[in-house]
Amino acid sequence: MYHPEYSVQHIQEIIQAEGVTPDPNAVIRTLAFDSRKLADEKFTLFFALKGRRSGETYIKQAYDSGVRNFVVRTDYKDTDAWPGANFLFVDHPVQALQSLAAAHRKQFNYPVIAITGSNGKTIVKEWLYQLLRHNKKIVRSPKSYNSQIGVPLSVWNMTAEQELGIFEAGISLRGEMAALANVIQPTIGVLTNLGDAHNEGFGSKAEKLEEKLKLFSQVDLFVYSPRYIPDENISLPGRKQFSWAFNQPADLCITHQEDSPSGGTTLTASFQGQTMSCQLPFRDAASLENVVCCWSVLLALHYKPSDVTQWLEKLHTVNMRMELKKGINNCSVIDDSYSLDLSSLSIALDFLNQQKQHPKKTLILSDIPESGISSETLYRQVADLLRSKDVDRLIGIGPEISSFSGLFSLEQQFYESTASFLSDMPQLRLNNEAILLKGARRFEFEHISKALTQKVHETVLEINLSALEANLNHYKAKLKPGVKLMAMVKAFSYGSGSYEIANILQFNGVDYLTVAYADEGVSLRQAGITLPIMVMNPDVDGFETMIDNNLEPELYSLRVLRNFLDALSSSGRTGYPVHIKLDTGMHRLGFIPDELEPLLALISGEPGIAVKSAFSHLTSSEDPDSDHFTRQQIKLFSEMTTRLESALGYSIIKHIANTSAISRLPEAQFGMVRLGIGLYGIDSSVSSMKSPLHTVARLVTCVSQIKELRKGDTVGYNRRGVMLHDGKVATVKIGYADGYDRKLGNGVGHMLINGHLVPTIGSICMDMCMLDVSGVDVEEGDEVIVFDGEHTVSHIARQLETIPYEVLTGISQRVKRIYFYE
Structure with missing residues (x-):
């Protein structure tokens, strides 16, 4: 929403800034600090706020988008690079932003x-x-x-x-x-x-x-x-x-x-x-x-x-999150109907723009109630906003927005009511597009969400993208200046999704993505992911596909290297980016020190490839008792990469630090780090009692049926569950086909119902299991939490005598994933 209008000269006086202002009378009505989330660019004042990188780093992206007014730190020297732009110089841009807002408030x-x-x-x-x-x-x-x-x-x-x-x-x-x-x-x-x-x-x-x-x-x-x-x-x-x-x-x-x-x-x-x-x-x-x-x-x-x-x-529940769901006809549906005004619409459109997996972006928008301005002004501003956010199609619902259809210069359809839209929906042929739902409560957009969403298994894995973003920023803050970040999205992003996770990582500026196999990388490319992607387990038969999709192989043996060079010669490509895996102690994949000479002989002067990075894997980065061995690995890695760079004649990126090493071993950062399960709030080197990380995944199901049983009654296959007292058993909709391990049966596993931790009883079935809910106030249809921030993945892993990785990656693809952004 951008009603206030100030001249650049007036703002300069308010924030007491020096300036280079070729156009001091330029009008400002929008404030911005994120070059990825811009609208109303001609009238925007961009604050270059310092984060992991200097805020001035993002001036080019903002300038290229049409912004011509900037607040920067006093030591910024490159104003001549941006013809026609106004620059205001301050010691602290955040304080300048606050001062400007405070002056505005006083009116x-x-x-x-x-x-x-x-x-x-x-x-x-x-x-x-x-x-x-x-x-x-x-x-x-x-x-x-x-x-x-x-x-x-x-x-x-x-x-x-x-x-x-x-x-x-x-x-x-x-x-x-x-x-x-x-x-x-x-x-x-x-x-x-x-x-x-x-x-x-x-x-x-x-x-x-x-x-x-x-x-x-x-x-x-x-x-x-x-x-x-x-x-x-x-x-x-x-x-x-x-x-x-x-x-x-x-x-x-x-x-x-x-x-x-x-x-x-x-x-x-x-x-x-x-x-x-x-x-x-x-x-x-x-x-x-x-x-x-x-x-x-x-x-x-x-x-x-x-x-x-x-x-x-008459109060109603406030849904505080945008939900991203798989829709019908290969669509993605973003449900953000809990509030509707220009500000929240702009935020939701930014999230829509993060979704690169579809060629088309559609907004389904109802009348906007109680805006405080005239309807024509309101919908003119909506039209400007949709234009700046590159929305492809608008479906308007309600008599008011329909009456202003002439303001919108994009593909459009209008309906008087939600019911009339739903009756016409089959004729709209919504297909392979990202759809944002933004409706006032009285329009009951939950019916549209239900109609557009795939009907799948009722057990749901909820992925909190805000929490994932917070965890990413936590690790970014630990990096030394100039250190790059590679995010691991292998194994369906540890069970959390593919392009859904990759989109938010790409939007947040990670430098590299890593997958296990080429087909995972191809899926990301098809979903619009343009980041460099390293493939950890390249297959000879997949080299051609990798080259066609600009996927970068991990080369861990002379055999794989020779096969890849053969594939490159057939393609005619030169200078293709590759990554050399070095074995410093894991003894899984990679070149050991004795194999460096033949490796160097093969790649030195080889025009087909350009080594982007060399890396290794720490065996015990989370374990203080193994720090002596870890430091031996780091030393050996440094020696091997020095030899490699010397033979190549150019610098390469070096990386050995995984999630726990980022937390514990700053000396292992080198030129890049690899962030994996820490993104999802799990870092075995961090105390769970004082962890700064956020829980990302929440697995929930529901109660199908409740039975009153007597002491001695048996439950489940082979009568392995026995009631030790009169009580109640609840059957819930999750089983081993969903990834709930059979070893969790007969009281080993527990779930949360209405705040009570209740045990399993009997064997875990393929599609369901039973819980002893004796003494708990529970009804059919109640939510059951398999794991969340309280009853965690780590708890389940301990019950299974395994690690959280196995639990997360074991969640079946048939379990519905819902992504939300708070």
Whole structure:
């Protein structure tokens, strides 16, 4: 969303920057920092923010896309390389971004709610939006934009047409909140809770609370629970305070809660001497706490209590993630229907553009409700956005968007309702395209998602792409300047998918991908992956296919090398990139030191190949007891590659570090590292209790049937399961054909149902297995967690006396994969 307009000269004054400004009157209305996610380029100000690489590295990509306005560090010297571009020089571009947003915020006098806490910030923000949007025009943070960068980008969306702002703020280190408070300048403060998230950045929980409360130092009203401010000596911020609690004194006190027959909860509360009750569609403790927090905000704002309870009862679940699913007719479906405004649409279109596996990009978009601007202005901005994001086809649903069809200059179809679209869907011939669903709730796009999604096995492996991206950035931060990163996507990306994972790795700028076999690489090429791809186990019969698809072989023996040179001579290719595998102690594949001479004799001066890298494999990088041998390997590798480079007469990339070595052995980084299972949150060199990594994969199934059994009754094949007491058995939809090992039967394996860890009983069947759920509140259709961040892959691996790799790679292809981005 890009309503504010500033001249470059005005911005230069605000952020107090020196400048080279051939066009000082250029208009700015969009702020950007990621050269891969650009729109409205002519009117964009690009902030070159420092990450693993210098932010100025990305100026070329932004300039080539049409951006002509940049904020860079004071030491940037290459302005002459970009004719016609404006450059503003500052010491700290992030602080400049925050200063600009803070100045923009000062223009508006309407109330602004700021939300912080350890958990629940986004849920509370979205529920307050649901509760207040019927009588307020609201600007809010898109998705969970609550960081040092996300907050100013959110506040930049404020306009004079709105009447209320709702922004969330998150911190992970001491000293961060003051900057966010200066940007948001809230009038109302909401503390959701105080938990253990991001504890590592603070000396104590009290220190974390002190830092969070800095957000509210100037507010008129502060809403909180005394449960999270246990120290009575803490000075509460705000000219007024409003408290909420469960069964302890507070302005809004929840005195009783009871499960309702419909599956929700009835809360009874006391407020100003009156008793109120509210029937909610939630049962989990976190949701109930977040509802009470919202309840308190509305009461503190003097809304009528009876109205508030009616509004609360209509709250609906907030789906916080974009889901990527396999669709019908070789389509990919991105379901992101939980919220709809210009900001969230732009974010979703960026995710659509990451999908390179299809030649066509289609957006199915409903009317956009309550935007706060005129409909013509709104849909003109939508049309500009779709043009800048290179969308190929728009399917509009709703009377309002249909009435503005003339604004869109792309392939288009329009329908008055979701029902009319569904009835016409077979005639649209949706085929081999990436489809983004973005619909307001009243249009019930879940019916479209169901119609477009492949009907497959109900057991689902959920892949959190946000978590994978966070893990990737964790390892990137450990690399020395200039060290490249190779990501392992062999074995169906450790069971997690092929092009789905490769797309996000390519988007995030890894340098190389690695597969085990040529056909895996061919599939990635067919899905639009252009990164260099190394093949670890090249087959003689597949050399021609590899060459046709620009796949780079690992050469580990003279036999393989000679065969590949023969294949190259037939193709007429010269200078073909290859990778030399050296054996420094694994004794699996690779050239040992005694084989270097014949290798060098064969490749020196050979025009057919160009050695891109030489690499080896550490046997025990995660094991401190083996560090002496590991360092011997590193020393031998260094000696062998020195000889190799000397014979070749040119430099090559050298890599020996795997996931654990990245964490433990910085001396093993050389020119590149290979990141494998660490991407998925598993690193055996890192303590699971304090791991900074995020869980990526979650395997879930559901209960098919529940049986009441007597003591002595037997369960499953060969009567191997025996009930030791009267109780209940649940049959669930996962078996050994899905990758749930037969060794996990008869109480060895466990799964989570409604927070309870329950054992298997009887043998694991091909398509299902049984669980002893005696004493657990469970119903048919309930979700069953096979593994997640609590009951982990590592737990299952220990039960099987194996390693997490085997568990992940053993998950069957028939198990549906759903990819989501939070």
